[in-house]
Amino acid sequence: MKLVRYGKRTLQALLLMTLLSSGRDVMAQKSTHTFAIGDSTFLLDGKPFQLISGEIHYPRVPREAWRQRMKMAKAMGLNTIGTYVFWNVHEPQKGQYDFKGNNDIGEFVQMAQEEGLWVVLRPSPYVCAEWEFGGYPYWLQNEQGLIVRSKNPQYLQAYRNYIMQVGKQLQPHLITHGGNIILVQVENEYGSYAADKEYLDINKKMFRDAGFDCDLYTCDPAKDVAKGSLPGLMPAVNGLDEPAQIKALVRKYNNGKGPFYVAEWYPAWFDWWGQTHHTVAAEDYAGKLDTMLAGGISINMYMFHGGTSRDFMNGANCYDSSFYEPQTSSYDYDAPLDEAGNATRKFMMFRQAIQKNLPAGKTLPEVPAAKPTIILPSIHFAQSTDVFSILPAGKQSPTPLTFEALKQPYGFVLYRTKQKGGTKGMLSVKELRDYGIVFINGKRVGVLDRRLKRDSLEVTLPAGTATIDILVENMGRINFGPNLLKNNKGITSHVSLNGKELKDWTMYSLPFQNVNNISFAQKQNATASPVVKKATFDLATTGDTYLDMRDWGKGSVWINGHNLGRYWSIGPQQTLYVPVEWLKKGKNEIVVLELLKPDQENLQSLDKPILSELKPVGSDLSSVKK
Numbered sequence: 001m002k003l004v005r006y007g008k009r010t011l012q013a014l015l016l017m018t019l020l021s022s023g024r025d026v027m028a029q030k031s032t033h034t035f036a037i038g039d040s041t042f043l044l045d046g047k048p049f050q051l052i053s054g055e056i057h058y059p060r061v062p063r064e065a066w067r068q069r070m071k072m073a074k075a076m077g078l079n080t081i082g083t084y085v086f087w088n089v090h091e092p093q094k095g096q097y098d099f100k101g102n103n104d105i106g107e108f109v110q111m112a113q114e115e116g117l118w119v120v121l122r123p124s125p126y127v128c129a130e131w132e133f134g135g136y137p138y139w140l141q142n143e144q145g146l147i148v149r150s151k152n153p154q155y156l157q158a159y160r161n162y163i164m165q166v167g168k169q170l171q172p173h174l175i176t177h178g179g180n181i182i183l184v185q186v187e188n189e190y191g192s193y194a195a196d197k198e199y200l201d202i203n204k205k206m207f208r209d210a211g212f213d214c215d216l217y218t219c220d221p222a223k224d225v226a227k228g229s230l231p232g233l234m235p236a237v238n239g240l241d242e243p244a245q246i247k248a249l250v251r252k253y254n255n256g257k258g259p260f261y262v263a264e265w266y267p268a269w270f271d272w273w274g275q276t277h278h279t280v281a282a283e284d285y286a287g288k289l290d291t292m293l294a295g296g297i298s299i300n301m302y303m304f305h306g307g308t309s310r311d312f313m314n315g316a317n318c319y320d321s322s323f324y325e326p327q328t329s330s331y332d333y334d335a336p337l338d339e340a341g342n343a344t345r346k347f348m349m350f351r352q353a354i355q356k357n358l359p360a361g362k363t364l365p366e367v368p369a370a371k372p373t374i375i376l377p378s379i380h381f382a383q384s385t386d387v388f389s390i391l392p393a394g395k396q397s398p399t400p401l402t403f404e405a406l407k408q409p410y411g412f413v414l415y416r417t418k419q420k421g422g423t424k425g426m427l428s429v430k431e432l433r434d435y436g437i438v439f440i441n442g443k444r445v446g447v448l449d450r451r452l453k454r455d456s457l458e459v460t461l462p463a464g465t466a467t468i469d470i471l472v473e474n475m476g477r478i479n480f481g482p483n484l485l486k487n488n489k490g491i492t493s494h495v496s497l498n499g500k501e502l503k504d505w506t507m508y509s510l511p512f513q514n515v516n517n518i519s520f521a522q523k524q525n526a527t528a529s530p531v532v533k534k535a536t537f538d539l540a541t542t543g544d545t546y547l548d549m550r551d552w553g554k555g556s557v558w559i560n561g562h563n564l565g566r567y568w569s570i571g572p573q574q575t576l577y578v579p580v581e582w583l584k585k586g587k588n589e590i591v592v593l594e595l596l597k598p599d600q601e602n603l604q605s606l607d608k609p610i611l612s613e614l615k616p617v618g619s620d621l622s623s624v625k626k
Contacts, residue, residue, distance in 0.1 A: 035175045035182040037215050037234050040258040042298060044182075050293065051182075051261065052354060053080035053120055054304025057129065058108040059089050060331055061307045061341075063101060064581035066108055068368075069305050069341050070115040075367045076336060076347055077354030080182070081112050082263075082300040085123035085170075087162055088137040088313075092409065094158075097165050105166075109173045113180035119173070120263075120300055121181050123166050123212075124188040124203075125159050126484075130270050130327045132313045133477035133487055138409040141488060148484055149190070151199050160206055167210030174214045184212050185263070189238065191220040191228025193481075200230040219263035222249055229253045236263035241288040243295025262292070264302040267346065268334035272317060272325040274451060277572040277612035279334045282346035286353050293357035301350075305341065306333030308577055311563045312410035312556075315479030316434075324434065324450045326475040328573040329565025330611055339577050339609065340544045342370045371580065373607040374543035379590060381533035381601050383520035387414075387471070387510070387593075388442070388529050390518055394506035400491035401507050403474055411511035413490050414471050417502050421466035425498035428456040433489045434475035437530065437595060441467050444528045447596075447621060450475070459497075468502070470495070471510075471530060471595075515558050515591045530555075531598040534591045542583040546575035546606045550613070553596030553620050560588055569620045574610040596620055 033045055041048040054073055061069055073081060089103050099105060109119050126149055127135035140146055146154040173179035186203045204216060219236040220228035222245075229235035235253045240246050240262060247260050267285040269278035292299060309315075309331050317325035332339040336347035348367070355364055391414060395406065400415050429436060429448055432455050436448035446457040448470075461468075474489040495502045520534050547557060549567035557564045557576055560583070564576045594600060 032178055033175055035215065037259060040260075041296065042182075042259050042261075050296065051080050051118075051120070051298035051300070052078050052293070053082045053118075053298075053300040054078045054336070055082040055264075055300060055302045056305045057083055057086075057303075057307060058105060059086055059102060059313070060309060061305070062579050062581045063104065063107075065341060065579060066111055067115065068371075069337065070112055070117055071365075071368060072337050072341060072343065072347075073117065073304060074115060075365045076304070076343075076351045077358070077364050078117070078301075078304065080118040080120055080300070082120040082302075083108070083122065084127040084129055084131075084135065084188075085121065085166055086127060086129075086131065086135045087125050088131075088133060088135055088409075090166070091137050091162050093407075094137075094139050095161075099165075099169050106169045106173060109170065109179070109181060113173070117180065119181045120183045120185070121170065122185040122188065123163065123170070123207075124185060125162060126188050128188060128315075128480050130315045130331065131309065131479055132315050132410070134315060134479035134484060136484075138404060138477070138487075138489075139407070141404045142407070149193055149199075151196070151202065156202065156206075160209075163206055163210045167207075167212060171211035171213075174212065176214050181214065184214055184216050185236075186216050186218055186230065186233060187228070189220050189224065189228060190218070191224030191226065195227035197230060200228075204230060204233065217261070217263070225249060225253050234259065234261070236261040238262065238264035239266060241265065241292055243292055243297050246292075246297055259298060260296065261298045261300075263300050265289075265292070265299045266302055267336065267350070268303065270306075270331060270333055271328045271572055271611070273328055273568055273573075274570050274614070274617070275325070275572065276614060279612075282344075282349045285346070286349035289350055290353040290356060293354065301336070303331070303333045303335040305337035306331035306335045306339065308339060308565055310565045312474065312476070312566070314476045314566070316476040317480065318478040318483045319481045320483075324478075326434065326451070329567070330573045330577065330609070332609070332611055340371060340579070343367050372543040374539075374541060374545050375607055376539070376545055376605040377537050379535050379537050379603040381535045381592070381603070383522060383534040384531050384598075385518060385520050386527050386529045386531055388469075390532070391508040391510075394508045396504075396506050398503050398505070399494060400505050402492050403489040406490075406507060406509050408509045408511050410474055411509075411513070412471055412473050414469060414508040414510060415491055415495075416467060416469050416506045416508070417495070417504055418465050418467050419461060419497070419502060421461040422463040423497075424458070424460040426456050427459045427468070428496050429470065429491055430455070430493035430496070431491070432472065433492055435473040436491075437471045439467075439469040439471070439529070442469075442529065452617070461497075468495075473595075512556065512593060514561065515593075516561060518591075527598050529598065530593070530595045532591060532593050533601075534589065535603075536587050536589050538587055539583060539585055542580050542585060544580045545578045545583075546609045547578060548575055548604045548606050548610070550574045550610070551597075552592075552594060552600050552603075555593040555595050557593075558591040560584065569615055570617070571614040572612050574613045575606060577609060578605075
């Protein structure tokens with residue numbers, strides 16, 4: 001109040017002094033450090049620095065939980081966080097950029113700095129990462145003649161547009177600008193894909209143009225370093241854990257010099273639907289970690305914390321054309337920090353190994369207690385709607401259109417054709433991608449599954465005009481290997497009956513990007529069609545929890561508008577993790593899209609996950625109403 005008496009000019013001067021002082025405080029917080037690649041070690045402020053990093057992917061963790069995960073990283077002994085940057089997250093449609101909310105990579109990096117952590121940034125447009133299309137946005141496939149990971153002009157232009165936007169977000173966070181990003185990776189395991197040094201050099205120059213004026217490096221599995229390294233950049237090795245072998249390999253491709261960095265050290269592995277949950281014994285890898293740190297090796301642990309591939313963002317394995325393996329939504333990875341962000345036995349054993357190799361007298365922070373869990377009240381779904389009753393306007397075409405042609409990234413497309421009935425025979429879908437439920441006149445007659453090479457079934461068309469519906473799910477685009485170039489979704493070729501191609505199709509897009517505008521009936525009607533169900537439940541206390549989906553068939557779940565990911569009763573994942581950050585005291589809303597068992601009405605929860613329960617092939621179709 002006294003400022004008013006000093007007059008307008010005095011007030012302005014005082015405000016200016018306050019702002020200048022505040023600016024000095026910010027600069028003091030962002031104190032200048034130096035980072036360099038020495039002949040044998042990294043140098044931080046001119047002193048040897050052993051990089052002990054762990055990978056965390058910001059889109060796989062609720063933004064509200066980023067800081068907790070970082071505190072856990074510090075407690076295990078990490079001094080650095082590694083993360084990819086995901087092109088399809090930041091440019092979901094051509095020219096439309098998103099760096100907000102859970103996609104705010106700048107805030108993620110800033111938060112790491114506030115927690116005293118350095119960052120290794122991996123902004124290659126290709127990430128692999130068991131992520132949809134390896135991180136590429138779906139719309140690249142609509143660009144005429146575009147070939148990813150090549151010198152193709154259309155690709156390089158799209159790449160340049162994107163990486164310039166990333167540079168705007170992240171240049172202020174580079175160590176060369178007072179930030180905490182100390183290393184930036186060029187491309188990603190390119191030697192496993194090709195060996196074009198000119199292409200890699202274009203990548204390097206593009207990064208420089210985008211403002212990445214810090215140290216750059218490449219990373220490749222041991223067998224591919226020769227193809228994926230670039231003269232003048234530090235080569236990193238993935239997957240090795242023997243110091244002498246690592247040093248020999250790096251020196252071979254780095255003019256006899258170091259430093260020696262394992263950019264992806266694997267203490268665990270990921271899962272895919274229908275196969276056994278992967279675990280790696282903590283005892284086996286704690287000793288290896290100790291040996292590497294004692295041997296002067298810097299590492300980035302892939303993963304330190306996996307989190308969850310929510311929405312429809314899981315990728316798929318397909319190293320050749322003989323199989324297709326979509327990955328689960330849980331990216332728990334058997335990592336040291338589990339899917340919910342709690343310390344595991346592996347975490348504690350790795351912490352001991354790191355503590356053993358710290359400078360004398362340096363101790364680690366106490367490990368925070370495990371987060372509380374709750375069991376939700378039993379949920380009964382009284383509201384439901386048939387998927388066929390919420391179809392949007394259709395798009396007609398003589399032949400089936402792909403997701404890409406419909407400008408739809410993810411979710412489902414219903415393909416419909418009307419044909420003359422009174423016949424039966426083999427209905428075949430050529431190049432189905434990836435999962436299809438077939439209906440004749442609204443009655444479910446079978447399921448097609450790319451995983452099982454099941455692309456045909458016997459059908460009977462009743463007399464008169466018969467309506468054939470095929471509801472197709474994109475189960476995740478391939479994220480690794482040469483089949484990156486074969487990633488269109490939906491019915492990508494044609495449909496035939498007894499060898500005769502069926503024409504005149506209507507496509508209905510069902511992306512399920514949100515479920516807020518769906519109208520529900522107050523009473524469930526008997527149906528054999530896929531359904532969307534809604535319920536509410538009240539909470540007096542919040543905590544992490546896990547939805548028990550074992551009695552359900554296949555689908556996705558939203559809580560308070562957040563897509564938790566996919567479930568599928570074949571396993572191995574049988575639960576869906578619900579973060580405490582997305583629950584609230586009082587009323588909560590849950591929506592389930594159920595494809596196979598529309599009669600399900602009740603849902604329970606657990607206080608721990610089930611990630612390792614497989615069921616026999618076809619069990620997801622048992623007791624299904626037709």
